[in-house]
Amino acid sequence: MSSRTLALLSLSVACLLGGCAETKDYPSRPITLICPWSPGGGTDQVSRQMAFFLEHELGVPCTVINATGGQGVTGHSRGLKAIPDGYTIGVITFELNTLHWQGLTSLSYRDAIPLISVNEDAAAIWVPKDAPWKTLKDLERDVRNNPGKIKGSGTATGAAWHLALAGWLQSAGLSPDAITWIPMGGADPSIQELFSGGVDLVCCSLPEAKLHYERGDLRALGVMSEETVEGFEEIPTMLEAGYDWTLVGWRGFAVTPGTPDDRVATLTAAMKKIVTGEVSVDGTTFPQFMQQRGFNNRWRERDEFLEFLAENDEKFGTLLSADAFKQLAEGEIGPYDFPKVLGVGLILFAVLLAIELLFKRGDRPEPDLQDNSPQAVVETTTSARIINVSLAIAGIVAYLCLTETIGFVLTASCILLILLLRTGTRPLTAVAITVILVPGVYQLFSGLLRVPLPRGWWGW
Amino acid sequence: MTMLLAETSGALSTALTNVFSIETLLTILLCGLFGLFVGSIPGLTATMAVALIVPLTFFLSDVSAIAAIVTLTAVCIFAGDIPTTLVRIPGTPSSAAYTDDAYALCRQGRHTDALATSLMFSVLGGLFGTALLCLFAPQLAAFAKTSFSTYENFWLYAIGLSCAAVVSSDSRIQGAISLILGMLCSMVGLSEVHSQPRFTFGSDEMLTGIHFIPAMIGLFGVSEVLRGMWKLDRSADDSVSQTEVPEANLSLFAMIGSCFRRLFKRPIAALRSCSLGTLIGMVPGAGADIAAWISYSISKKLSPTPEEYGKGSADSIADASSANNSSLAGAWIPALVLGIPGDSVTAILIGVLMMKNITPGPEIFLEEKQQTLVYGIYLSFIVANLMLIPLGYLGIRASRWILRVPRRILLPVILLFCIVGSYSISGTQFDVLLMLAFGLLGFVLEHYRFPLGPVVLGILLGAELEKSFVQNLTKDPSLLEFFSRPVAATLGTLCLLLWLYPLIRMIWRFARRTSGHADT
Numbered sequence: 001m002s003s004r005t006l007a008l009l010s011l012s013v014a015c016l017l018g019g020c021a022e023t024k025d026y027p028s029r030p031i032t033l034i035c036p037w038s039p040g041g042g043t044d045q046v047s048r049q050m051a052f053f054l055e056h057e058l059g060v061p062c063t064v065i066n067a068t069g070g071q072g073v074t075g076h077s078r079g080l081k082a083i084p085d086g087y088t089i090g091v092i093t094f095e096l097n098t099l100h101w102q103g104l105t106s107l108s109y110r111d112a113i114p115l116i117s118v119n120e121d122a123a124a125i126w127v128p129k130d131a132p133w134k135t136l137k138d139l140e141r142d143v144r145n146n147p148g149k150i151k152g153s154g155t156a157t158g159a160a161w162h163l164a165l166a167g168w169l170q171s172a173g174l175s176p177d178a179i180t181w182i183p184m185g186g187a188d189p190s191i192q193e194l195f196s197g198g199v200d201l202v203c204c205s206l207p208e209a210k211l212h213y214e215r216g217d218l219r220a221l222g223v224m225s226e227e228t229v230e231g232f233e234e235i236p237t238m239l240e241a242g243y244d245w246t247l248v249g250w251r252g253f254a255v256t257p258g259t260p261d262d263r264v265a266t267l268t269a270a271m272k273k274i275v276t277g278e279v280s281v282d283g284t285t286f287p288q289f290m291q292q293r294g295f296n297n298r299w300r301e302r303d304e305f306l307e308f309l310a311e312n313d314e315k316f317g318t319l320l321s322a323d324a325f326k327q328l329a330e331g332e333i334g335p336y337d338f339p340k341v342l343g344v345g346l347i348l349f350a351v352l353l354a355i356e357l358l359f360k361r362g363d364r365p366e367p368d369l370q371d372n373s374p375q376a377v378v379e380t381t382t383s384a385r386i387i388n389v390s391l392a393i394a395g396i397v398a399y400l401c402l403t404e405t406i407g408f409v410l411t412a413s414c415i416l417l418i419l420l421l422r423t424g425t426r427p428l429t430a431v432a433i434t435v436i437l438v439p440g441v442y443q444l445f446s447g448l449l450r451v452p453l454p455r456g457w458w459g460w
Numbered sequence: 461m462t463m464l465l466a467e468t469s470g471a472l473s474t475a476l477t478n479v480f481s482i483e484t485l486l487t488i489l490l491c492g493l494f495g496l497f498v499g500s501i502p503g504l505t506a507t508m509a510v511a512l513i514v515p516l517t518f519f520l521s522d523v524s525a526i527a528a529i530v531t532l533t534a535v536c537i538f539a540g541d542i543p544t545t546l547v548r549i550p551g552t553p554s555s556a557a558y559t560d561d562a563y564a565l566c567r568q569g570r571h572t573d574a575l576a577t578s579l580m581f582s583v584l585g586g587l588f589g590t591a592l593l594c595l596f597a598p599q600l601a602a603f604a605k606t607s608f609s610t611y612e613n614f615w616l617y618a619i620g621l622s623c624a625a626v627v628s629s630d631s632r633i634q635g636a637i638s639l640i641l642g643m644l645c646s647m648v649g650l651s652e653v654h655s656q657p658r659f660t661f662g663s664d665e666m667l668t669g670i671h672f673i674p675a676m677i678g679l680f681g682v683s684e685v686l687r688g689m690w691k692l693d694r695s696a697d698d699s700v701s702q703t704e705v706p707e708a709n710l711s712l713f714a715m716i717g718s719c720f721r722r723l724f725k726r727p728i729a730a731l732r733s734c735s736l737g738t739l740i741g742m743v744p745g746a747g748a749d750i751a752a753w754i755s756y757s758i759s760k761k762l763s764p765t766p767e768e769y770g771k772g773s774a775d776s777i778a779d780a781s782s783a784n785n786s787s788l789a790g791a792w793i794p795a796l797v798l799g800i801p802g803d804s805v806t807a808i809l810i811g812v813l814m815m816k817n818i819t820p821g822p823e824i825f826l827e828e829k830q831q832t833l834v835y836g837i838y839l840s841f842i843v844a845n846l847m848l849i850p851l852g853y854l855g856i857r858a859s860r861w862i863l864r865v866p867r868r869i870l871l872p873v874i875l876l877f878c879i880v881g882s883y884s885i886s887g888t889q890f891d892v893l894l895m896l897a898f899g900l901l902g903f904v905l906e907h908y909r910f911p912l913g914p915v916v917l918g919i920l921l922g923a924e925l926e927k928s929f930v931q932n933l934t935k936d937p938s939l940l941e942f943f944s945r946p947v948a949a950t951l952g953t954l955c956l957l958l959w960l961y962p963l964i965r966m967i968w969r970f971a972r973r974t975s976g977h978a979d980t
Contacts, residue, residue, distance in 0.1 A: 038814070416872050
């Protein structure tokens with residue numbers, strides 16, 4: 001037994017030491033990309049592809065983490081507030097220019113060192129094939145005559161495509177609420193709603209509606225790019241139709257301010273080589289991937305990207321600060337109306353429960369099934385029970401407090417060992433389980449699944 | 461037509477290669493072994509097993525992830541029968557209905573017969589449920605596609621959530637409180653329809669809201685660990701069975717043969733139990749345990765020998781175990797077609813699919829590009845249920861060892877996996893904190909007999925319900941519009957009846973009780 005334990009111990013130590021050889025060269029350990037949107041979506045696909053090529057170019061593992069939610073705030077803030085050592089890259093998107101104007105975060109493009117943008121997809125206004133409007137002018141006339149009658153959708157209120165539509169309305173001299181916006185979860189459900197007659201038009205990006213456009217189910221009245229887009233040549237731009245409005249959804253990469261200049265330069269150079277197609281892995285390049293998925297492969301490097309960000313920021317500042325738009329965001333049903341209904345419901349049912357308990361005190365059903373097991377019969381003193389439960393809770397709290405400093409492996413081993421000993425496991429068995437399991441779990445998650453588990457002082 | 465056929469067969473062959481890939485088959489095998497273990501150990505539920513593997517499914521392909529969940533639940537529900545039969549402790553609540561029968565058979569020395577019956581009829585139930593899933597899901601999807609707008613969605617969510625509150629507990633009031641707690645949790649964070657933060661206390665991390673996966677690991681994993689720690693006795697031998705477990709030696713072929721004979725003796729009963737199980741599975745909130753109970757009682761009522769029930773009737777085991785396994789597939793029908801989970805496991809499934817950017821809804825059955833996924837789901841069900849035969853056989857043979865694993869070792873290990881699992885989804889300590897909070901919530905709620913299923917459904921669907929509510933009122937501020945379309949009106953009336961029924965019954969009961977008092 002002891003020789004086997006020893007062998008396993010040395011094996012696991014060897015596994016661990018493999019990961020903690022740190023040198024001064026950059027990059028020498030895994031790089032993490034923080035993607036603010038969910039797996040499988042456009043931004044995630046682009047990020048993962050970039051990570052894949054970056055891994056080949058830089059020679060260290062590059063992992064994408066999806067920090068979703070909060071309409072992008074969560075991911076952007078994690079990416080741009082990371083330790084400025086060049087090992088965390090933030091994936092930034094269009095929303096970086098709008099979220100802070102909406103008061104959802106204080107984060108703006110000024111809190112980032114933009115590296116490169118890799119993609120720009122223009123928004124367009126889509127209608128069903130049998131819709132009465134042939135051009136933007138037709139639509140404008142109809143909206144002017146019947147303000148608020150026409151319903152549109154594409155995203156949540158105040159998100160990218162809603163701004164796109166509102167911007168067009170404003171450039172046509174109309175109020176942003178002249179088209180009633182029905183908030184939807186994204187382009188797909190909006191198009192579904194368009195087909196079932198729930199809305200009259202959808203505003204979303206070209207690739208999102210590509211399938212339906214090619215099938216002939218949807219027509220586009222105008223696209224918000226500066227020039228006509230390859231593959232969508234029939235769609236006129238808004239500029240051509242006489243409206244001073246462009247809007248593109250873009251995706252790019254940035255790092256936290258304070259990152260050493262040479263590291264910023266290394267990353268930018270690597271990414272530029274990738275987006276220009278100089279790097280090919282297994283015969284494919286990044287631009288080929290982008291084209292295949294229908295993403296526009298327009299890129300902007302450092303200063304040009306920064307300029308583009310500043311310009312966009314100003315544009316959305318004007319749009320989102322307009323009084324008409326602020327009113328629009330208020331909506332009919334306030335954000336606290338539904339929680340209030342729930343609160344009232346909770347109080348109501350709590351009162352009902354109290355009444356019920358008063359009426360049938362004593363005739364509650366006997367203990368549930370699992371209490372038939374022998375454990376329930378065994379007498380355990382209450383104080384021992386409380387210590388047991390508190391120790392389990394303390395284990396989780398210890399993980400929260402300690403992993404970032406002393407690393408995953410040490411923390412997890414301590415927690416497991418203490419809990420095992422407390423539950424009455426024989427010390428030797430407890431040590432054996434800990435020594436086998438913790439490095440095993442570390443290798444499974446950190447090695448196989450590539451989750452960056454907290455590294456701590458010694459890198460594990 | 462030929463083009464359609466070609467497309468279909470193309471999607472089917474891609475799905476076949478996906479399902480029969482090394483990754484998927486290995487996933488099925490490993491999940492099957494894990495399910496055998498978890499299902500055989502009383503106190504560890506199928507939902508907890510799924511909660512623990514969800515962080516891993518995040519890293520698998522879509523089809524493998526689905527296959528993992530299907531296999532795990534099917535095997536878990538069967539494996540629950542093993543300790544039920546051998547030591548009279550239901551491994552999962554779904555086996556509780558026929559505990560007495562199974563153990564009585566064991567006492568008569570017929571435990572191999574009992575286990576073989578429950579295994580083979582579990583497989584039969586699972587396959588039958590799968591057949592219904594393949595037949596009805598696309599039909600329902602086609603119907604939903606043409607007639608469901610935001611109004612219908614609102615009523616569907618409302619009915620789904622209310623059913624969950626009503627069915628999942630003895631006390632409807634406690635079910636409702638659980639549900640509302642869950643829905644309130646879903647309100648935290650940035651409201652999607654309003655683009656405004658709620659209950660975030662100014663923190664960027666709270667804008668994300670309550671992340672479903674860590675919340676669920678907390679509710680089902682951590683709370684179980686805490687409960688286990690509460691009951692634990694350090695000095696006693698705490699493996700499941702202190703007494704000798706009877707040895708279960710049976711031949712695979714004899715087992716299959718005897719079960720076919722049993723099936724041909726009572727084909728109508730098998731058909732009845734399977735259909736019943738699938739139907740009950742479709743009702744939100746009602747899962748395998750309720751399916752087993754109802755099938756058991758109906759089987760007893762219609763049986764020519766009702767006096768045998770509870771004293772060792774193999775028929776009862778056949779009927780109830782086919783019902784509990786067929787309900788698993790049934791639960792997937794509303795989950796995949798309408799996005800309304802039939803039980804806690806499918807609620808987790810929806811969470812996983814959304815994490816992988818697949819939004820359950822009629823579209824996944826109707827769009828060509830999703831055909832591969834749909835066939836993949838069907839095939840996973842078939843493969844998982846067929847794999848249940850060898851896996852279950854293995855489980856029966858290995859039962860003596862599984863039942864001797866001490867709980868004192870399991871609890872800390874499960875806790876470790878809960879922590880790593882929650883952390884790994886998005887690599888943040890905040891999720892671990894969330895898991896702890898929900899673990900405590902789950903522990904307290906369970907202690908006072910509040911059901912946990914509705915909490916999960918509330919977290920998952922609360923914001924959706926609100927969204928469709930706001931969408932409807934933005935379209936037209938009148939509440940009457942909620943009943944303006946024929947399907948919406950039907951669903952709405954159904955929902956109102958569901959809400960008012962307990963109230964009416966309560967008033968009636970109260971009136972009867974007080975009049976009873978007056979009489980005496």
